[in-house]
Amino acid sequence: MSLLSRLPGSPGKPKFTALALAALTALTTFTTVGPAASPAHAEPEDCPRGYLCAWKTDHATGAMLKISASKPTLGAWDNAIRAVSNRSNLYACGYNEPYYGTSGGWGVGVRNPNPGGTEWGNFGAPSISSIKLVPTYRECDGPAYPEWSVRWDSLSRGSFANLDGNYRSDLLTRDKVGRLWFLPGNGTGKLVGPGWNAMNALTRHGDFTNDAREDVIAREASTGKLWLYPGTGTGTFGARKLIGAGGWNAMTRITAFGDLTGDKRSDLLAVEKATGKLWLYPGTTSGTLGARKLLGAGGWNSMDALTAPGDVTGDGKADLIAREPSTGKLWRYNGKTGALASRVLIGGGWNALGTLISAGDSEYNDGRNDFYAITNSRATESTTGSSCTGADCLLFYPGNGNGTFQQGGWDGSLWYDMTAVF
Numbered sequence: 132m133s134l135l136s137r138l139p140g141s142p143g144k145p146k147f148t149a150l151a152l153a154a155l156t157a158l159t160t161f162t163t164v165g166p167a168a169s170p171a172h173a174e175p176e177d178c179p180r181g182y183l184c185a186w187k188t189d190h191a192t193g194a195m196l197k198i199s200a201s202k203p204t205l206g207a208w209d210n211a212i213r214a215v216s217n218r219s220n221l222y223a224c225g226y227n228e229p230y231y232g233t234s235g236g237w238g239v240g241v242r243n244p245n246p247g248g249t250e251w252g253n254f255g256a257p258s259i260s261s262i263k264l265v266p267t268y269r270e271c272d273g274p275a276y277p278e279w280s281v282r283w284d285s286l287s288r289g290s291f292a293n294l295d296g297n298y299r300s301d302l303l304t305r306d307k308v309g310r311l312w313f314l315p316g317n318g319t320g321k322l323v324g325p326g327w328n329a330m331n332a333l334t335r336h337g338d339f340t341n342d343a344r345e346d347v348i349a350r351e352a353s354t355g356k357l358w359l360y361p362g363t364g365t366g367t368f369g370a371r372k373l374i375g376a377g378g379w380n381a382m383t384r385i386t387a388f389g390d391l392t393g394d395k396r397s398d399l400l401a402v403e404k405a406t407g408k409l410w411l412y413p414g415t416t417s418g419t420l421g422a423r424k425l426l427g428a429g430g431w432n433s434m435d436a437l438t439a440p441g442d443v444t445g446d447g448k449a450d451l452i453a454r455e456p457s458t459g460k461l462w463r464y465n466g467k468t469g470a471l472a473s474r475v476l477i478g479g480g481w482n483a484l485g486t487l488i489s490a491g492d493s494e495y496n497d498g499r500n501d502f503y504a505i506t507n508s509r510a511t512e513s514t515t516g517s518s519c520t521g522a523d524c525l526l527f528y529p530g531n532g533n534g535t536f537q538q539g540g541w542d543g544s545l546w547y548d549m550t551a552v553f
């Protein structure tokens with residue numbers, strides 16, 4: 132079916148806003164608009180901002196349906212919608228069955244948010260029987276969060292990459308609209324809370340409050356304050372505590388590391404933007420951070436990803452992984468007590484990867500910490516080892532326990548609509 136059409140008032144000028152991932156999912160984004168011939172009474176302008184409006188004619192004339200929330204059934208509008216304008220801030224998903232079901236090989240028709248009202252069109256079929264309005268594209272045909280499934284692993288238990296302390300590594304992910312989700316590792320997800328777009332650095336790994344439960348540290352963009360969110364041991368968090376009164380906007384690559392100083396308390400690493408120095412902020416008995424110590428005299432601005440995978444070399448000391456964007460090389464810095472050893476090259480081609488993720492010993496029950504990465508648009512079949520190319524494929528790199536990782540492979544999940552995974 133052809134999705135190409137024209138914008139009102141711009142005959143012959145095609146406009147596409149289809150999402151790149153449409154081809155990878157059952158979803159289809161329609162940006163089609165009415166026929167070039169101007170209707171006598173074009174009414175899309177009558178649709179108020181904040182609403183999804185629908186008409187029973189191709190020309191968007193006559194009676195107008197106006198909704199601002201999902202409709203599992205459509206009553207008199209069932210199978211009657213021929214034109215739509217989505218002036219809400221949400222994605223509009225059209226289904227050919229009631230209660231958001233599809234049948235007959237029909238996928239979900241999606242219309243992107245268009246509060247300005249510059250586009251109108253249809254859902255791609257005249258048989259729409261329910262409409263969902265959702266904040267992110269992926270919610271048209273599934274949960275708001277990606278599928279994170281790892282095997283039950285007796286050695287996973289602990290407070291590294293394990294917020295709920297059970298036998299599966301877990302992840303946190305923030306979606307585009309700022310909701311933070313806890314992914315316990317069995318494919319499900321639980322909402323931690325909204326509002327996390329106020330933070331422009333998020334990190335975890337290790338326990339900072341000395342209760343054996345993993346915590347989260349976040350930087351507030353508007354203030355440069357650093358906040359500690361104490362883990363409750365269930366994937367939720369207690370009242371946040373200020374651990375950095377300000378000035379943290381001068382830092383980048385803020386990374387909860389595990390224990391580097393050897394006192395069994397988790398420490399924090401960060402790079403000073405102005406100088407390229409790498410600093411260690413030691414965890415203390417009170418859950419605050421002690422006086423910082425210089426770890427790297429300079430040059431750390433040449434790294435664009437710091438990741439703390441825990442101990443990957445098997446000596447019991449946490450290690451650091453960093454990517455050099457100018458070369459795409461991945462480097463490992465072995466942890467020593469209070470310092471990092473000279474770097475060791477562990478991979479190339481890592482510029483095709485966006486987010487790097489540590490998940491502890493997530494698989495194989497081997498006590499070896501594993502590593503994950505999410506591809507960016509540069510990823511090819513050789514990057515992913517699979518047919519998943521381009522952005523948002525989650526790749527799994529099993530740890531060998533000696534500081535190296537096996538060849539990565541796609542785990543089958545797609546992480547679009549996410550702005551942080553940690």
Ligand SMILES: [Ca+2]
Binds near residue numbers: 340343
């Ligand atoms: Ca804790």
Ligand SMILES: [Ca+2]
Binds near residue numbers: 391395396414
């Ligand atoms: Ca420490």
Ligand SMILES: [Ca+2]
Binds near residue numbers: 443444445447465
């Ligand atoms: Ca180590």
Ligand SMILES: [Ca+2]
Binds near residue numbers: 492498
């Ligand atoms: Ca493992």
